[in-house]
Amino acid sequence: MNVSLQNIDKVSALLTVKLEKADYQEKVDKALKSFRQKAQMPGFRKGMVPMSLVKKMYGKSALAEEVNKLLSETVYKYIQDNKVNILGEPLPNEDKQPAIDFDTQEEFEFLFDIALAPEFKAEVSAADKVDYYDIEVTDEMVDNQVKSYTQRNGKYDKVDVYADNDMLKGLLAELDEQGNTKEGGIQVEGAVMMPSYMKNDEQKAIFANAKVNDVLVFNPHTAWDGNPAELASLLKIDKEAAAEVKSNFSYQVEEITRFVPGDLNQEIFDQVFGEGVVKTEEEFRAKVKEAIAKQFVADSDYKFLIDLRKVMMEKVGKLEFPDALLKRVMLANNADKGEKFVEENYDKSIEELTWHLIKEQLVKANDIKVEQDDITNMAKESTRAQFAMYGMLNVPEDLLNNYAKEMLKKKESIEGLVNRVVETKLVAAVKPQVTLEHKSISAADFNKMFE
Known part of the structure; x- marks a missing residue:
C-alpha cells in the first residue's frame, strides 16, 4: 500500500492511494469464507458449497466491497494521522483516475481531489x-413581572357594579324591530361576555356601571364589527348564520365577576x-x-x-x-x-x-x-x-x-x-x-x- 499527497496549489491537493493484492486479499478470503458458510445451493448442504463456486458467484462483489472499505479507511486514516486540514469530503478525481476493472486487476490506483483550508491567523486583542x-x-x-406573580395568586370575586375588564353572565335575547323579544328568536341562557373586548366604543359604553338585574339593549353585530367567530361563540350558532344576525338584543345581567390580583406577600x-x-x-x-x-x-x-x-x-x-x-x-x-x-x-x-x-x-x-x-x-x-x-x-x-x-x-x-x-x-x-x-x-x- 502506498499513499501520497501532492499539493496542486495552496488550497487543493491530489491524494493518491495504491493498493496491492497483499493489502486486501486476506480480507477478501475472509469475506468469501463467510459467504460460503451462509450459501445455500441445490445439491449442497449449507456451508458445503465448493469454494470455486462461491468465488465465481461472489468473488467480484467481495473484492469490490473489501477494496472500497480498505480505501475509505486508508484515506481517512492518512488525513487524520497527517493532520490534513481538509474542507468537505475527498472527491474522486475526474481527469486522471485510471479505469478500475475488478475482473482483471490485482493492483489498483485511486486518485482523490482534496480541498484544503486556507492558512491564516485569527487572533483577538484589546485593539479589537x-x-x-x-x-x-x-x-x-x-x-x-411583579403584576404577573400577583395575578397567579389572584381570585375571582362577585361584584354588584360593572367596571372595565369584568366578566358578565346573563340572559341574551333577540329583539324584533319594535324592541320586543322576538318570537322564535335567538335566546342564550348564561351568556358570558366581556364588554371590554368589544370593537365598537359606543356599544361598549352601554355596559358602563351596569348593575346586577339591569336589562341592557345592544347590537352584537355592531359591537364586534360583524366578526363571525365572535358572534357564533356568543350566540351559540354556526359562523355562516351568525354573520347574518344584525338585530338588537336585550341582555339581563345576572352576575358580574371581577378578577382581583393576589397580595404581594411572603407566600409569593x-x-x-x-x-x-x-x-x-x-x-x-x-x-x-x-x-x-x-x-x-x-x-x-x-x-x-x-x-x-x-x-x-x-x-x-x-x-x-x-x-x-x-x-x-x-x-x-x-x-x-x-x-x-x-x-x-x-x-x-x-x-x-x-x-x-x-x-x-x-x-x-x-x-x-x-x-x-x-x-x-x-x-x-x-x-x-x-x-x-x-x-x-x-x-x-x-x-x-x-x-x-x-x-x-x-x-x-x-x-x-x-x-x-x-x-x-x-x-x-x-x-x-x-x-x-x-x-x-x-x-x-x-x-x-x-x-
Whole structure:
C-alpha cells in the first residue's frame, strides 16, 4: 500500500492511494469464507458449497466491497494521522483516475481531489473594538413581572357594579324591530361576555356601571364589527348564520365577576425565589430586576458574538478557497437541488465557512473543551430559561434534571447544546480580551436590530 499527497496549489491537493493484492486479499478470503458458510445451493448442504463456486458467484462483489472499505479507511486514516486540514469530503478525481476493472486487476490506483483550508491567523486583542449592548431593565418591566406573580395568586370575586375588564353572565335575547323579544328568536341562557373586548366604543359604553338585574339593549353585530367567530361563540350558532344576525338584543345581567390580583406577600416571595430568600417587597423587586437583567445578558452575549464575527471577518479579510472543487463538494451534498442551488448559495456558504474556520482557531487558542457535564448543565440552563420566560424562577432541581434527560435523548438536541456550550465559553473567553464598546439600549430598540 502506498499513499501520497501532492499539493496542486495552496488550497487543493491530489491524494493518491495504491493498493496491492497483499493489502486486501486476506480480507477478501475472509469475506468469501463467510459467504460460503451462509450459501445455500441445490445439491449442497449449507456451508458445503465448493469454494470455486462461491468465488465465481461472489468473488467480484467481495473484492469490490473489501477494496472500497480498505480505501475509505486508508484515506481517512492518512488525513487524520497527517493532520490534513481538509474542507468537505475527498472527491474522486475526474481527469486522471485510471479505469478500475475488478475482473482483471490485482493492483489498483485511486486518485482523490482534496480541498484544503486556507492558512491564516485569527487572533483577538484589546485593539479589537466590539459593540456590547447593555439592555436596560426598566421599572415598568419590574412592575409587569411583579403584576404577573400577583395575578397567579389572584381570585375571582362577585361584584354588584360593572367596571372595565369584568366578566358578565346573563340572559341574551333577540329583539324584533319594535324592541320586543322576538318570537322564535335567538335566546342564550348564561351568556358570558366581556364588554371590554368589544370593537365598537359606543356599544361598549352601554355596559358602563351596569348593575346586577339591569336589562341592557345592544347590537352584537355592531359591537364586534360583524366578526363571525365572535358572534357564533356568543350566540351559540354556526359562523355562516351568525354573520347574518344584525338585530338588537336585550341582555339581563345576572352576575358580574371581577378578577382581583393576589397580595404581594411572603407566600409569593417564597414561591418565586425559594423559602426565606426574600422577606420584603423592596428585596423582592430587586431580585426580580436582577433576574430580568440576567436573562438579558444571554441576549447581549448573542449579539456580541454576531458583532465579533463581523469584526473578525473584516480583520481576516477575503480568504482563498478552491472554488471549483468546493462547488463540486456542495453539489455532491445537494444533488437533488442541482447546480442552480449551488450557484445561488455558494457565496453564503463560503461566508459561513470562513466564520467557522475563524471560530475554530479562537476555540483552539482559548483551549475550549466540551465535557459531558457542560452539555447536561446547558440542557438544564436552557430549560431554566424557558421556565423564566413564564416567570417561574424557582424551578425544582429534579424537574430541571428530568427535562434535561429528555433533551439529551435526541441527537439533534445534543448537537445544538454542544454548539451553545462552545459559543458560551467562547464569548466568556473573548470578552475580556477585546475592548467592549458598551451601549445602553432599550429592550424595544434591541429587538428592532433583529427585525
